[in-house]
Amino acid sequence: MEALIVYAHPEPKSFNAAMKERAVEVLISEGWAVTVSDLYAMGFKAQADGDDFSRRSDPDYLKYAAEQTHAATTADGFAPDIRAELEKLIRADLLILQFPVWWFGFPAILKGWVDRVFAAGVLYGGGVGMFSRGRFKGRRAFLSFTTGGTAATYGPTGLYGSADVVFWPIQNGILNFLGYSVLPYFQAEAPSKTDDAGRAEILTAWESRLLSLDTLEPLDFHDLEDFDQQAGWTFKPGVVGRTVAQSSGAKASE
Numbered sequence: 001m002e003a004l005i006v007y008a009h010p011e012p013k014s015f016n017a018a019m020k021e022r023a024v025e026v027l028i029s030e031g032w033a034v035t036v037s038d039l040y041a042m043g044f045k046a047q048a049d050g051d052d053f054s055r056r057s058d059p060d061y062l063k064y065a066a067e068q069t070h071a072a073t074t075a076d077g078f079a080p081d082i083r084a085e086l087e088k089l090i091r092a093d094l095l096i097l098q099f100p101v102w103w104f105g106f107p108a109i110l111k112g113w114v115d116r117v118f119a120a121g122v123l124y125g126g127g128v129g130m131f132s133r134g135r136f137k138g139r140r141a142f143l144s145f146t147t148g149g150t151a152a153t154y155g156p157t158g159l160y161g162s163a164d165v166v167f168w169p170i171q172n173g174i175l176n177f178l179g180y181s182v183l184p185y186f187q188a189e190a191p192s193k194t195d196d197a198g199r200a201e202i203l204t205a206w207e208s209r210l211l212s213l214d215t216l217e218p219l220d221f222h223d224l225e226d227f228d229q230q231a232g233w234t235f236k237p238g239v240v241g242r243t244v245a246q247s248s249g250a251k252a253s254e
């Protein structure tokens with residue numbers, strides 16, 4: 001079983017680095033083959049642009065997803081760094097994204113990794129399915145992040161709002177979109193505002209989480225079968241929305 005940890009933090013002595021290192025140790029001890037993409041150390045290019053393709057289908061006007069689809073059917077069509085990441089990703093049974101929450105989402109370098117590596121024509125589109133028919137159906141992925149805010153701040157009555165809502169775009173729009181079974185996220189709460197003992201506790205909880213992956217229920221998303229393509233991919237009659245983003249949709253279709 002292969003695991004890929006995509007790790008995005010600019011400081012090698014950060015708490016995120018400690019979490020990444022603990023994950024490598026624990027997963028290897030559990031028999032996983034582990035690969036780490038350390039995006040800052042790699043100097044990973046965050047911006048998606050025309051240099052990402054060896055030969056463009058349209059050199060005059062860049063349509064990024066169309067060029068991805070073209071590159072997917074061209075020998076060595078993608079830039080070498082994208083090809084290398086795609087190979088790692090396609091091998092991985094488990095994907096962990098390890099990052100500090102910046103502006104309620106990914107650091108730009110990790111968003112750039114998603115933009116460039118989750119390529120149309122390879123991982124979705126052009127005959128490759130999406131969501132419950134996605135390319136990575138049967139594989140697992142989850143988010144492991146540190147925050148400045150506490151878990152309560154990210155609760156339903158908290159200032160930042162529920163983490164399930166904050167991370168819906170990533171958990172649904174990226175991981176579930178590609179077909180992954182999305183395991184619950186792990187939040188390392190405010191490591192810079194706690195003491196050494198508190199941080200040690202977080203790392204112990206992280207270790208326990210990694211040791212219990214097989215017992216975790218994936219998040220519940222609607223199956224593609226719940227939607228009517230002819231009706232603009234909206235709920236079929238009778239489907240009751242049950243996610244943080246789609247509960248009100250049920251009322252609209254009734």
Ligand code: FAD
Pocket residue numbers: 009011013014015016017018099100101102103104105145146147148149191192196199200
């Ligand atoms: P660090 O500051 O690297 O580490 C914290 C402490 O842990 C340090 O004292 C370090 O020495 C110590 N440490 C390192 N290794 C170990 C170890 N092995 N054992 C024990 N201690 C160790 N927060 C939000 O909640 N929402 C936001 O939208 C948000 N936006 C942000 C935007 C930006 C641009 C920035 C810079 C920050 C933002 N933050 C936000 C805060 C950010 O999420 C936190 O600062 C970050 O998650 C803390 O994690 P870190 O790895 O950077 O911690």
